[in-house]
Amino acid sequence: MTKDFLATDSFQSFIEELSQFGILLGPSLTEDGVPAFIPLGSTADLHIDYRRTLIPPKKYLIPPRETVLTFVPEHGYALPAPAVGETILFGLHPCDLAAISYLDRVFLEDRPDPLYQERRNTITLIGLSCEPDEFCFCTALGTDTPDHFDIYLEMVEGGFRVQKGSPRGEAIISAISCLSDGGGPISPPFVVADLAEQIRTAAEHQETFPESPLWENFADRCLSCGACSLCCPTCYCFDVREYGNLDGRNAERQREWDNCLFKSHGEVAGGYSFRKTRQERFRYRFLHKYLGFGPLRGVVSCVGCGRCREVCPVKIDLLELFQQQ
Amino acid sequence: MPVDQMTNIPSQAEIVSLKPISGDTTLFRLRLTDEEAARGFTFVPGQFVQVSAPAAGEAPFSPVNPPRNDGTLELCVRSVGHVTSQLHKARQGEMVGVRGPFGMGFPVAEMTGKDILLLAGGLGIVPLYSLLCYLLEHRDAYASITLMYGAREPSALLLRDELRELACRRDMRLMLTVDFAAEEGTGEPSCAVGLLPDLLRGSPVVADNCYAAVCGPPALYRCIIGELLGLGFSDQRILLSLERRMKCGLGRCAHCAVGQLLCCIDGPVFRYSDLKTIDGAL
Numbered sequence: 001m002t003k004d005f006l007a008t009d010s011f012q013s014f015i016e017e018l019s020q021f022g023i024l025l026g027p028s029l030t031e032d033g034v035p036a037f038i039p040l041g042s043t044a045d046l047h048i049d050y051r052r053t054l055i056p057p058k059k060y061l062i063p064p065r066e067t068v069l070t071f072v073p074e075h076g077y078a079l080p081a082p083a084v085g086e087t088i089l090f091g092l093h094p095c096d097l098a099a100i101s102y103l104d105r106v107f108l109e110d111r112p113d114p115l116y117q118e119r120r121n122t123i124t125l126i127g128l129s130c131e132p133d134e135f136c137f138c139t140a141l142g143t144d145t146p147d148h149f150d151i152y153l154e155m156v157e158g159g160f161r162v163q164k165g166s167p168r169g170e171a172i173i174s175a176i177s178c179l180s181d182g183g184g185p186i187s188p189p190f191v192v193a194d195l196a197e198q199i200r201t202a203a204e205h206q207e208t209f210p211e212s213p214l215w216e217n218f219a220d221r222c223l224s225c226g227a228c229s230l231c232c233p234t235c236y237c238f239d240v241r242e243y244g245n246l247d248g249r250n251a252e253r254q255r256e257w258d259n260c261l262f263k264s265h266g267e268v269a270g271g272y273s274f275r276k277t278r279q280e281r282f283r284y285r286f287l288h289k290y291l292g293f294g295p296l297r298g299v300v301s302c303v304g305c306g307r308c309r310e311v312c313p314v315k316i317d318l319l320e321l322f323q324q325q
Numbered sequence: 326m327p328v329d330q331m332t333n334i335p336s337q338a339e340i341v342s343l344k345p346i347s348g349d350t351t352l353f354r355l356r357l358t359d360e361e362a363a364r365g366f367t368f369v370p371g372q373f374v375q376v377s378a379p380a381a382g383e384a385p386f387s388p389v390n391p392p393r394n395d396g397t398l399e400l401c402v403r404s405v406g407h408v409t410s411q412l413h414k415a416r417q418g419e420m421v422g423v424r425g426p427f428g429m430g431f432p433v434a435e436m437t438g439k440d441i442l443l444l445a446g447g448l449g450i451v452p453l454y455s456l457l458c459y460l461l462e463h464r465d466a467y468a469s470i471t472l473m474y475g476a477r478e479p480s481a482l483l484l485r486d487e488l489r490e491l492a493c494r495r496d497m498r499l500m501l502t503v504d505f506a507a508e509e510g511t512g513e514p515s516c517a518v519g520l521l522p523d524l525l526r527g528s529p530v531v532a533d534n535c536y537a538a539v540c541g542p543p544a545l546y547r548c549i550i551g552e553l554l555g556l557g558f559s560d561q562r563i564l565l566s567l568e569r570r571m572k573c574g575l576g577r578c579a580h581c582a583v584g585q586l587l588c589c590i591d592g593p594v595f596r597y598s599d600l601k602t603i604d605g606a607l
Contacts, residue, residue: 069334069335071377071379071380071422073379073420076335076336076337076420076422077334077335077337077377077422078334079333079334106577107577110575110576111332111333111575113333113575113577114333206585236577236579237578237579237580238572238573238577238578239572239578239580240382240383240572240573240578241382242377242379242380242381242382242383243380244379244380244381245380251379251380253377253382253383255578258578258580260579265580266580267570268568268569268570269384269403269405269406269409269568269570270405270406272543274569274605275605280604280605283604284582287582287584287585288579288582291585292585293576293579293582293585293586293587294576294582294585294586294587294590294591295576295590297585
């Protein structure tokens, strides 16, 4: 008999049992009321009915700033000491799970990134189904069906239907005592959004909308604040900087989130910039999100989480490109 | 350190010698100190390495020498930014870090049997000199070889000792041009006055059986491609080495995107046929 049902009144025990497997991170509210993935102190902190966090879970896989190499004159450059400890990322919506799946492709295929790999190996992903709001469009991108998780909880009548997605997930489930058998019926999928066809066709035909008046419209309004990229769960562009220590001998190399909306992003030695105008930077962002770069050409990296549409202070919405007649 | 680790961790390299070759450019000879890394290190002309100046950071360079399989490499470093100015402060015997090689170099196998025209502007001589040395080492595999090299003024011509030697060779043609020639140096290889496209226009180049490899500042590409197409070169046989600020070298940091191509893995050597429809590529 498979144990695949978590009754609502067992939820708290489930969370308590889970926390034996690692540091538990999940959706909650920060002190100033912003939805965020943060370490969960007690189950009271958990906001299970959240819509979306401001900063996506990518922060646990590619921290905003991290040391990638250390330098000491005697030995040269070396990787930093590995972070230790198992972590459980709880409550990931299907869009955020899809985003992590995309980041895995970027950082683990072709010469894997050692730091990303290390973190990924110690993180357990636990998904949670959600109700879309007016900003979401995951159904247009097919990211509403989760397929990249260790454990997935789907809200059903009276509780959650529990799915295992990996050996790691299976091991955790088998060790948890508060599950019962006989999950409720699976909820019907969301209605497919109108844009699905347009986005799919545009990606297939590598459509760049070169003549669209929207580019100028976007560029005129854009403040280059970079919020859209900062809060995007699949934006991974990074800058690399090196800082000498005050001892004048040792140094640290750090990578930190960068932003393609910033002017410096396309500069080369001597200050020449290949993307001087906002319009060029917008097109760059569109290309990367919807048509893909290099080996991931043709892979749409937008997961429809709706964060960029929600946070843009001047209401720029790249989806308007697909809605043009 | 195994060579495949050099993708993520810089391997130590000693500065064997330093030679100023123009006002702001110095030729660095480096040798990888780790024996295993040195044994396995090789590259294709046109590929690049990431060179680290401790506490300053890392910058991409194409080696100027041909591959040697002995862990040595030579770089022309022009002092233009944070990393390069720090490198210019380094002395002989000091260490730098090297990662790589990265990217796609010149398709030397595909170019066999063909005439080769190399067009270099300014610092663009660097990857083309490496390619030229490779071609001359495998001289029988290629038909005619021509290097056209343009610089601002005679004193800005880099690798002058090497150019003097090339000028004496009978198995290739060397053509130099400068924008301005106020000075008249003695013992210099002879040199025309004018821009690189002028030099190309005045020379008998037969495009049919020829590959053109171009490297120089963005302005050079914009004017030289029209000339090459006018001479009958096909899009696929115009090879361009592009400059971008590659940070990771592994297709991740996304600073070096050219359209949907990434300079660090799809390039830095591209065919014009792949670039011509991309806005802002050149």
